[in-house]
Structure formats: structure tokens, C-alpha cells
Amino acid sequence: MELLEEHRCFEGRQQRWRHDSTVLNCAMTFSIFLPPTEEGAKPPVLFWLSGLTCNDENFTTKAGAQRIAAELGIALVMPDTSPRGEDVADDAGYDLGKGAGFYLNATEQPWASHYRMYDYVRDELPALIQAEFAVSDRCAISGHSMGGHGALIMALKNPGKFTSVSAFAPIVNPTHVPWGQKAFTHYLGNDAEKWQAWDSCALLLASNAEDAIPTLIDQGDADQFLAGQLQPAVFAEAARQKDWPLTLRIQPGYDHSYYFIASFIEDHLRFHAEHLFG
């Protein structure tokens, strides 16, 4: 692992690292915020998954999360949104290929050899974080848009792994919206039955009651993608049917930008703290 940057931030340490990912078969960069701690204390971890076109730095520089993470004593881990490098397949569209890994394991070529963000975020990166940093194994997960989809499927597919999950403007039902249909066709092939394993609404409807974890979703009602790509009401209806502990908040006037995330990230961190330390 190579340390690319380190900055003192709210008495903690904001770092950026590069490492060779076995799962993704390329070099990857991630950011981490380590809060100030008492000697020997091991903070729990919140994984943050970013949206289309982002890398590890968008949330790191724009969300203002470090202030609250420092106060609460939570480490923040921000992975990139896709494999990277010259030999990694890409597409001219912003919503496919690099910057658009959709947190799944691709089965189709030319994607399958690198695009395994699900295994990377679920297994390889957490193991690396556990091995290299003084953090506890308690963790929660959150994300924005494509990363909100990522956070929800990670939580739903891995009962017991996360204490809580939250999302900002998540793509909850990718099998039914253009972003998801395009990505899933390329990454997973034309058999839409195989897509269901990566759709949080489908996963939620198939979930067991004992696996439910506290879930918070914020959605701006001035979000340009609300009607066409996001549709949180579909997830809310599935949660109602399953008696899943979801809080869905519609935030009047807010859009899809990091200004929206910055405005409500404090609530999300306090929500996760309640369960990480509970």
C-alpha cells in the first residue's frame, strides 16, 4: 500500500491510499478518515459508496462528514466507483464502464475480468482496512445514487455484516430504470432474471424478517432524476410489505448534488452511530 496524501482534519487524519486489488486485477485508490481516538481505541467503520462519475474524493472533499465522524469517533472509508487503469474496459457513456461499476460482479465480456466491485467492497477492501488500520469490525454502509444502490444491495445480500444502512437518492430499483437496465445488460447480459440479485427492491421482497436492519433514505424532491431513475416509493412499498424498518424522508427543494448530501450527512452519521455503538 502506498500513501498518496495525508491531511490533518478535525483533529483526525484524512488519508488517500493506492493498493493492488487482486479481485479487480488493477491498482485501486481509496480514501479513509481516521477520527481522533483515545490510545488503543478502535473506531467502527462507515463505508461510503459514491455515485456515477465519482471517485474516492467527491465525498471526501465535499460532504463535510469528517466533522461529525471526528465527534462521534467513526472511521470513514471511501472506495472508488469502478476498477481503473488503461487495460480496464470502458465506454464513452458516463453511466457505463469506469466510474460506473454499479457495485456488482460482471459476468459478460469485456467487463468480467475487472468489474467485480461487489466482491471488492464486500471482502477485499474491508479485509485490507482491518489489516492495515486500528479499527473495529463493527461497520455500517451508506452511499449516494448508484452508491445508494450499492449500499442497499450490500446490506440486503449480507445479513449481519452491517449494523445499519443509509442512502441519499439511491437507485433502488435498477432493473426498472434506464441507468440500471443499461448497466445490467452490459455487465450481466440480457437475461433479466439474473438482474434480480442486484436489485434492492427485489432483494428486500425476498428478505427474511430476522435479517432486517435500520435503514434511512433521504431523497430531495427537486432531484432531476427522481421520477426517471430513483423512485424511492417502490422501495418504501416493498419495506411496508415486509415490515422492514425503513425511514424515508423526502426533503423539499433539494436536488441530486453534494449540497444535498452535505445538508443531511450529519443525520446519517448520527443514525449509524446509534447502531454502531448500540
Next chain:
Amino acid sequence: MELLEEHRCFEGRQQRWRHDSTVLNCAMTFSIFLPPTEEGAKPPVLFWLSGLTCNDENFTTKAGAQRIAAELGIALVMPDTSPRGEDVADDAGYDLGKGAGFYLNATEQPWASHYRMYDYVRDELPALIQAEFAVSDRCAISGHSMGGHGALIMALKNPGKFTSVSAFAPIVNPTHVPWGQKAFTHYLGNDAEKWQAWDSCALLLASNAEDAIPTLIDQGDADQFLAGQLQPAVFAEAARQKDWPLTLRIQPGYDHSYYFIASFIEDHLRFHAEHLFG
């Protein structure tokens, strides 16, 4: 004026505007944050001046200032750092020309026809803000690095205009450091006597006691530019001689980045609020 962007942010409005500047003889972009207010209330204004290579968006996206400005009821105005456009003179260096206006009025060619950031920030932009937005005429000023220099000279050259001034890692003594000497030589010519009117240490030593205003400076001690370009101790010594109300805080471990600014911007906003509303 043309509205380029608007985002809801902490219940206020984050906007980006383009307008034609008469003073700078080019189109200029600025950002403004308007806090939520009671009907008819006019918030005071904090002008923020950014550093080398920045534009109006660095502070806007990275500092996390809107949260506190919304709470306190302060409008934030973020101008660009130089004139812009294809017919504006530039230089290959990051510390001269576009992105490096140094908040002065250039007298030398090819700079003199556009580089009048002092007049722009002091007169044209505040008049525009007063005319176009529901804000009060109470104002304070702050900035980072080159913008910290800008904030200090604005305050020192214009007694009574600002209630208070603050800076992060300011270039306090540009006539004695490489950044300032390079810029002043190009913008103002070789006569170093003329540079004194744009040097906050020289201005402070020539100031009148009755013009003093509360001044806060934060400086990280891990700032790579501390010894070579910044030297806040020179300003502190001048303040001591003049009995100027300066608080200089050396922040252990902090560098020159926006992570440093984000960590302490709350203190600066609360400091200014005390005087803006005092």
C-alpha cells in the same frame, strides 16, 4: 446577470452567477450562499477571497461553511481570484495571471487593462450584491493564502468598511516572499516602494489606532508554505507594536489544504457573527 446554478443547501440557497464586470472588462462568475431568513430580514455578508489557482467554487464546495452560515444567518459571497476570458493576459506559472490576481490594481502591461481585482472586490461586486440580493450593508471579510492577503489589505485600506477580518494561512508580507515579489514585479513594476500599499504588514504599521478591527488568523504548523511564503509572525509583531486586536492561532499538524479550512471555518464564522451582529 445570469444564474448558472442554484442548489438548496442547509435550507438556504447556493447560487452561481455570471455578470459583466466593468472594472475588470470581462465576464466574471461568483458564488453566493443566501441563508434561510425570516420574511424581510436582510443578512449581513461575509466576503471570502480564495487563494492561488482557485475560482469561486473551491470554498463553496469544500469548506462546509454553509451549515454555520445558515445557522447564524450570514450570506457568503465568493468571487473569482482574477479576471477571466480569452483576451485576458495570462502566464504559464500558477502564481501569476489567471487564478492569481492578488486582489490589487495592476499598473503594468499586459496586466493593467484587466487586473483590477482590488476595485472589483472593494466596489463593483459589493454594489452588485447590494443591488441584486436582499442583504444588509454590514460586512466582514476572510480568505485563504493569497485570499488571506486580499482580506487583510481590504480591511486595512478601508477603515470602517468591514466589522472584522480573518484569514487562513495568509500571505501577510508579500513584499518579502517569492509569491508576492514575483506578482508585484509583474503587476506593479520594479519600484518596490509602490508595493508597500499592497502589503498588509506595511499597511498595519502605518495604520491609525482608531481604525483597528478584530482580526483572527489561523495558521497550520505543518503548512509547506509557512516558512517560505507566509510568516504570520511578521504580522503578529506589527500587531503587537500597534496594539492591533489580533488573535493568531497556530494549529498543530494542519497543512495548507481545504481540510485545514474546513476544520476551523466554524470558529471564523462565529467570530465574524459576534461583530456583524454586535
